[in-house]
Amino acid sequence: MSLVIQNLTKLIDGHQTLDAISFSIAPGQIIGVIGRNGVGKTTLFRTINGQYLTDAGTVLLDNQVVVDQPALRTQLSFVDPQANFFRGATAQQVQWYYQAAYPDFDNAKFTTLLERYHLPLNRKLRHFSKGMFGLFTIILSVCTQAQYLFLDEPLDGLDVLIRKNILSILIDEAATGQRSIIIASHNLAELEGVIDRALMLKDGHLIHDYELETMRSQARKIQLVYRDKKIPAVVQQHGHVVSVSGRIIVVVFEDYTPALAAAIEATQPVFQERLPLSLTDLFMANLTDEQDFELLS
Numbered sequence: 001m002s003l004v005i006q007n008l009t010k011l012i013d014g015h016q017t018l019d020a021i022s023f024s025i026a027p028g029q030i031i032g033v034i035g036r037n038g039v040g041k042t043t044l045f046r047t048i049n050g051q052y053l054t055d056a057g058t059v060l061l062d063n064q065v066v067v068d069q070p071a072l073r074t075q076l077s078f079v080d081p082q083a084n085f086f087r088g089a090t091a092q093q094v095q096w097y098y099q100a101a102y103p104d105f106d107n108a109k110f111t112t113l114l115e116r117y118h119l120p121l122n123r124k125l126r127h128f129s130k131g132m133f134g135l136f137t138i139i140l141s142v143c144t145q146a147q148y149l150f151l152d153e154p155l156d157g158l159d160v161l162i163r164k165n166i167l168s169i170l171i172d173e174a175a176t177g178q179r180s181i182i183i184a185s186h187n188l189a190e191l192e193g194v195i196d197r198a199l200m201l202k203d204g205h206l207i208h209d210y211e212l213e214t215m216r217s218q219a220r221k222i223q224l225v226y227r228d229k230k231i232p233a234v235v236q237q238h239g240h241v242v243s244v245s246g247r248i249i250v251v252v253f254e255d256y257t258p259a260l261a262a263a264i265e266a267t268q269p270v271f272q273e274r275l276p277l278s279l280t281d282l283f284m285a286n287l288t289d290e291q292d293f294e295l296l297s
C-alpha cells in the first residue's frame, strides 16, 4: 500500500508554501524531511494528514484519495507537537480518544511503553515536561498501528538516552516492513543514522529526493587548495562550495564522475583530499545562500 503525494500545493496568507510537491513512499522506509526553518515541513505534514485542505494536488493511498475515505485516514498518523488541544486531558483520556479514532490502537503496547518511560497515565499532559510530552506523542503514533507515521521534530528536547530509545523504537517499527516513518528534523547527524531517504525542501519545492546509499556512492566532499584565491570555473559549475578559508576551499560535488575528477585534476590544485560526506554537508551545499556565507565567515 504505497502513499503517493501528487502535486500537493498549499497557500498560506497568499504565499505558495507548498508548490506542486510530489513523491511516493513504499512500506518499510524511514524518510527524513529536511529544510530550513519556515520552509514548510510542518505544513507538508498537516496537509498530507488532512489538517489543512489542499489548494491543489492529492494524497493517494492504494490509488484512492485519502481525504474522501475515513478508513484510509486511519493508515496515517500525525501527532502535531504544536497542537494544544490535548493538553488539558490526561494520558489515559488521550488513549481513549485514540482508541476511538484508530480501531487497531495497540493498548498493550501503549501501557508497556508508558510504564517503560515512567509516563503517568493519570497526569494531565500540560503537567508533562517537554521531553515527556515529546515521548508521549511518539508512543501515541507508534500505537495507532497506522502504516505511515509522520513525526515532526521527534527528538527535540529529549535527552540523549531517550533519543536513542526513540530511534530504536522507530527502526524496529520500520523493520517489520509494515510501517513507514517520515521524520521532519533539524537533527541531521542523528537522522542520518536511521533514514534511507532524505527529501529536501526549498522555496516551496521538493528540490532533492536522495536515496542515501546512492548519494554516498555518487557524491564527494573534497578539500582543495589552489595557489591563488580564484576558484576554477569547473569547480564552481559542478560543485557547491561549502566553505572558503583563504586558499582552502571545501566543495561538495553531488555527481562526482571520473570525467569530473579528471577535470578537477586539470585545474592543478596544490593539494586535494577527500573528506567524509554527511547529510549536514548536503544541507549546507544546497540551502546556504550568500548572506549565510557572510555570517559564517
Ligand SMILES: Nc1ncnc2c1ncn2[C@@H]1O[C@H](COP(=O)(O)OP(=O)(O)OP(=O)(O)O)[C@@H](O)[C@H]1O
Pocket: 012, 013, 017, 035, 036, 037, 038, 039, 040, 041, 042, 043, 044
Ligand atoms: N497556521 C498558520 N498561519 C499563518 N502562517 C503559517 C501557518 N502555518 C505555517 N505558516 C507559515 O508557513 C511557513 C511554513 O511554516 P512551517 O511551520 O510549515 O515551516 P517548518 O519548515 O516546519 O519550520 P520549522 O523548521 O521552523 O519548524 C512559515 O512562513 C509560517 O510562518
